[in-house]
Amino acid sequence: AQSVTQLDSHVSVSEGTPVLLRCNYSSSYSPSLFWYVQHPNKGLQLLLKYTSAATLVKGINGFEAEFKKSETSFHLTKPSAHMSDAAEYFCVVSDPGGFKTIFGAGTRLFVKA
Amino acid sequence: DSGVTQTPKHLITATGQRVTLRCSPRSGDLSVYWYQQSLDQGLQFLIQYYNGEERAKGNILERFSAQQFPDLHSELNLSSLELGDSALYFCASSPHPGQANTEAFFGQGTRLTVV
Numbered sequence A: 001a002q003s004v005t006q007l008d009s010h011v012s013v014s015e016g017t018p019v020l021l022r023c024n025y026s027s028s029y030s031p032s033l034f035w036y037v038q039h040p041n042k043g044l045q046l047l048l049k050y051t052s053a054a055t056l057v058k059g060i061n062g063f064e065a066e067f068k069k070s071e072t073s074f075h076l077t078k079p080s081a082h083m084s085d086a087a088e089y090f091c092v093v094s095d096p097g098g099f100k101t102i103f104g105a106g107t108r109l110f111v112k113a
Numbered sequence B: 001d002s003g004v005t006q007t008p009k010h011l012i013t014a015t016g017q018r019v020t021l022r023c024s025p026r027s028g029d030l031s032v033y034w035y036q037q038s039l040d041q042g043l044q045f046l047i048q049y050y051n052g053e054e055r056a057k058g059n060i061l062e063r064f065s066a067q068q069f070p071d072l073h074s075e076l077n078l079s080s081l082e083l084g085d086s087a088l089y090f091c092a093s094s095p096h097p098g099q100a101n102t103e104a105f106f107g108q109g110t111r112l113t114v115v
Helices: none
Strands: A002-004 A008-014 A020-023 A021-024 A031-036 A044-050 A056-058 A064-068 A074-080 A088-093 A101-103 A107-112 B004-007 B008-013 B018-022 B032-040 B042-050 B054-058 B064-068 B074-078 B089-092 B109-112
Touching: A002 A088, A002 A107, A008 A020, A008 B008, A020 A107, A021 A031, A021 A088, A031 A064, A031 A074, A031 B008, A044 A056, A044 A074, A044 B032, A074 A088, A101 B042, B004 B089, B008 B018, B018 B089, B032 B074, B042 B064, B042 B074
Parallel strands: A008 A107, B008 B109
Antiparallel strands: A002 A021, A020 A074, A021 A074, A031 A044, A031 A088, A056 A064, A064 A074, A088 A101, A088 A107, B004 B018, B018 B074, B032 B042, B032 B089, B042 B054, B064 B074, B089 B109
16 A cells, blocks of 8 residues: 655745755555645646655756655755746655556745745 | 647537537547636646557546547546536647656647536
């Protein structure tokens, strides 16, 4: 069985400060993990994905995530927040075959000027 | 622009009615996924089709059905609509039968309001 937990429903940061969005997963298999971003009134866009290659994954817009098997975590980080980063972020786990895909509840990121 | 087209963008209908949502996947993508996003349930996977056949089923109600046509476009049919069916319905597509190792490309969604 698989599950994904986003530990914060809301995160608020000031522009120029680091961003940390936390995600823990549970999987019987070696999972594929994704982070998607959803801006208001838009569809979801892939930020990055982990597929058992390098454990540190770099994505678009300066985001990166580190797969830590021992902690079953896949936290999303960015060194310096920008106003345009304000959006909702979803952590996603998929089984190796990709047939069962589970979305986390989402974390809404607020960026203050 | 993801290349996935959903129509209509907005739909308002009354309880008890039936609606059809349409999705055109990216050119060459064989998989189509349907998701429902509501305030109380979050983003939920409904159903997936691959090359015309149902591939995976999620939390899809019996009142809802979907199909994928030979030209690979897909339709999601929602019947006997209830107020709680009001949500944003997303379609996504990918080239492969599963989502492992590959991303899904999302459309902009159809916002359904049931009154």
